[in-house]
Amino acid sequence: MLDQTRKPLVRVRDLKMHFPIHAGLLRRRVGEVKAVDGISFDVMEGETLGLVGESGCGKSTCGRAVLRLYDITSGEISIDGREIGALSQGKLRPIRPTMQMVFQDPQASLNPRMTVEAIIREPLDEHTKLSAAEKRDKVAELMDAVGLNRNFAKRYPHAFSGGQRQRIGIARALALNPKFIVCDEPIAALDVSIQAQVVNLLEDLQEQFGLTYLFISHDLSMVRHIATRVAVMYLGKIVELAPREALYRDPLHPYTKALLSAVPEPDPALARSTERVILKGDVPSPSNPPKACNFCTRCPAVMDICKQIDPEYQEVQPGRFVACHLHTDPTTTAG
Amino acid sequence: MSDLTQPVIATPAPAKIRSQWWDVWAQFRTHKGAVFGLGFLIFITLFVTIGPWLWTVEPGKLDIRNKDVRPIYQVLFDSNAKVSWNHPMGTDNLGRDIMANIMQGGRISLAVGWTAMILAVFIGTLIGVLAGYFRKADGLLMRFTDLVLALPLLPLLLVMMLLFRDPLRASFGPENGIFILIVVGIGITSWMQTARIVRGDVMALKEREFVLAARSIGTPSRRIITRHLLPNVLSPIMVSATLGLATAIITESALSFLGLGFPSDFPTWGKILFDSVDRMTAFPERVIWPGLAISLTVLAVNYIGDGLRDALDPKIRGL
Numbered sequence: 001m002l003d004q005t006r007k008p009l010v011r012v013r014d015l016k017m018h019f020p021i022h023a024g025l026l027r028r029r030v031g032e033v034k035a036v037d038g039i040s041f042d043v044m045e046g047e048t049l050g051l052v053g054e055s056g057c058g059k060s061t062c063g064r065a066v067l068r069l070y071d072i073t074s075g076e077i078s079i080d081g082r083e084i085g086a087l088s089q090g091k092l093r094p095i096r097p098t099m100q101m102v103f104q105d106p107q108a109s110l111n112p113r114m115t116v117e118a119i120i121r122e123p124l125d126e127h128t129k130l131s132a133a134e135k136r137d138k139v140a141e142l143m144d145a146v147g148l149n150r151n152f153a154k155r156y157p158h159a160f161s162g163g164q165r166q167r168i169g170i171a172r173a174l175a176l177n178p179k180f181i182v183c184d185e186p187i188a189a190l191d192v193s194i195q196a197q198v199v200n201l202l203e204d205l206q207e208q209f210g211l212t213y214l215f216i217s218h219d220l221s222m223v224r225h226i227a228t229r230v231a232v233m234y235l236g237k238i239v240e241l242a243p244r245e246a247l248y249r250d251p252l253h254p255y256t257k258a259l260l261s262a263v264p265e266p267d268p269a270l271a272r273s274t275e276r277v278i279l280k281g282d283v284p285s286p287s288n289p290p291k292a293c294n295f296c297t298r299c300p301a302v303m304d305i306c307k308q309i310d311p312e313y314q315e316v317q318p319g320r321f322v323a324c325h326l327h328t329d330p331t332t333t334a335g
Numbered sequence: 336m337s338d339l340t341q342p343v344i345a346t347p348a349p350a351k352i353r354s355q356w357w358d359v360w361a362q363f364r365t366h367k368g369a370v371f372g373l374g375f376l377i378f379i380t381l382f383v384t385i386g387p388w389l390w391t392v393e394p395g396k397l398d399i400r401n402k403d404v405r406p407i408y409q410v411l412f413d414s415n416a417k418v419s420w421n422h423p424m425g426t427d428n429l430g431r432d433i434m435a436n437i438m439q440g441g442r443i444s445l446a447v448g449w450t451a452m453i454l455a456v457f458i459g460t461l462i463g464v465l466a467g468y469f470r471k472a473d474g475l476l477m478r479f480t481d482l483v484l485a486l487p488l489l490p491l492l493l494v495m496m497l498l499f500r501d502p503l504r505a506s507f508g509p510e511n512g513i514f515i516l517i518v519v520g521i522g523i524t525s526w527m528q529t530a531r532i533v534r535g536d537v538m539a540l541k542e543r544e545f546v547l548a549a550r551s552i553g554t555p556s557r558r559i560i561t562r563h564l565l566p567n568v569l570s571p572i573m574v575s576a577t578l579g580l581a582t583a584i585i586t587e588s589a590l591s592f593l594g595l596g597f598p599s600d601f602p603t604w605g606k607i608l609f610d611s612v613d614r615m616t617a618f619p620e621r622v623i624w625p626g627l628a629i630s631l632t633v634l635a636v637n638y639i640g641d642g643l644r645d646a647l648d649p650k651i652r653g654l
Contacts, residue, residue: 069550093555109547113569154355158649
């Protein structure tokens with residue numbers, strides 16, 4: 001269970017990331033894609049917060065916005081006690097070593113014209129004043145740490161397999177001894193046999209270096225394996241955030257229930273007995289979300305109030321947050 | 336995990352790490368055309384630089400008695416041909432030695448070609464990268480590119496020549512002044528294709544995740560451009576550079592032909608070619624030699640560019 005005395009390393013409050021849509025002859029702003037629309041969460045030091053949701057719900061945008069790879073629309077982000085939500089990119093530069101990212105596609109996230117050594121060395125070039133020999137040693141250490149043969153330092157990324165490339169990306173993220181790493185679907189592009197290796201590597205490194213992860217994924221079983229707490233996103237908002245065991249045992253939000261019921265069950269007897277919740281319809285467009293609850297168009301337990309009032313995101317049980325009228329105070333929903 | 340890698344490190348003595356440029360050269364050598372091209376380019380460069388010291392005939396010297404001498408190989412077809420070992424490639428209608436002229440002209444043509452090409456590629460790459468990378472500059476820079484592209488180039492060059500020829504001559508001397516004018520003129524009127532190609536490639540590249548990764552490390556824009564974008568747009572730049580060299584040599588010829596390039600007693604390959612067009616049927620060698628020099632140089636540079644592009648791509652290099 002969650003240790004309440006631990007302090008949050010990352011604190012996100014009401015983060016919004018809207019991308020403008022320009023159209024027409026004069027490229028006037030006609031609307032915006034609300035990729036992330038007011039989310040709040042904490043990531044405790046040393047924990048792994050899993051962020052799950054279907055494609056296009058804003059998971060990756062959320063991860064990138066937290067690292068300020070975008071200029072966010074509004075909200076507060078503080079990492080390690082420093083507020084970074086409104087800093088300029090230039091002022092952010094000295095803080096960058098604290099927070100790093102592992103990308104989804106190991107093919108696209110490595111520059112094809114750079115050797116492995118140059119790729120892993122880039123953060124050192126940018127933020128340290130080590131000599132060339134010291135950098136070489138550090139790169140070799142990092143390659144050992146992620147399980148790459150250090151003789152391959154002079155090779156180019158195309159000569160490696162997907163899993164090895166992802167290790168290169170992880171070594172690059174580790175180079176500056178960060179505290180917080182956003183893993184943006186680090187295993188989605190990998191073979192199933194390699195996924196486990198990479199996830200185990202991430203766990204080992206977490207133990208070794210005391211890392212904190214924001215682990216973005218759509219693979220619920222993998223999140224169950226690695227995460228301490230899990231946040232479920234739907235259409236730019238967090239609908240439920242709970243400790244792993246509680247969430248998988250007893251999901252509160254109807255969307256979480258539907259999501260969990262879609263996880264394949266290996267036991268055929270059990271699979272036949274459990275009832276799948278199948279959602280109807282499509283996800284509404286993030287440029288034009290429903291007026292009240294985002295999920296009201298597809299929710300199997302929809303009520304009248306869901307179409308009028310956006311449910312508050314609040315703590316309903318210790319450590320469990322949910323945004324649903326089914327679980328909010330009955331005095332407000334009784335009406 | 337690290338236990339697994341230990342024995343691998345221990346067993347083979349770490350292979351001597353070759354320099355990256357050695358690998359580039361090894362790949363370059365496998366491209367036959369490029370090797371021939373490089374050989375020819377070295378040959379022609381030596382021919383025009385060292386040649387005039389060995390072949391000491393004055394290129395501008397008139398020798399009316401020895402005018403219209405045919406090249407030496409003409410005896411093979413026609414035993415009565417007027418040939419002389421003093422003029423192995425023959426002379427023109429004023430008795431100037433063609434070989435000396437081609438050497439002297441090659442110096443100018445190659446110098447103009449290379450300098451103008453480098454200038455054009457530099458401007459084109461700069462504008463292309465800025466327009467592609469900084470969205471705010473894109474509209475302005477690309478409309479400016481369209482503007483220059485829409486200008487009729489030859490009249491523009493003619494106006495430039497008329498306006499700036501005399502002040503430049505006065506300050507840099509007649510030959511250097513004209514050289515600067517021609518190089519700058521060609522350079523600033525032929526960068527647009529490069530700029531467009533580079534802009535397109537940069538726009539595609541900057542959305543790739545490795546650029547995002549560099550931003551997440553905190554790499555500033557100028558180093559993202561030099562470290563991540565430029566090496567990846569090298570191939571199109573190389574292609575437009577080789578084509579640019581050819582265009583520059585040909586544009587210089589056209590300008591000389593119109594009487595607005597170098598002065599008339601100042602040979603360039605293009606000028607020799609145009610001067611000889613009138614009597615091409617009687618003396619085909621006078622167009623063949625400079626024409627061959629131009630086209631072989633262009634071809635050689637094209638092949639070198641091709642080979643270099645392959646050699647600089649780690650994927651093709653097979654590392």
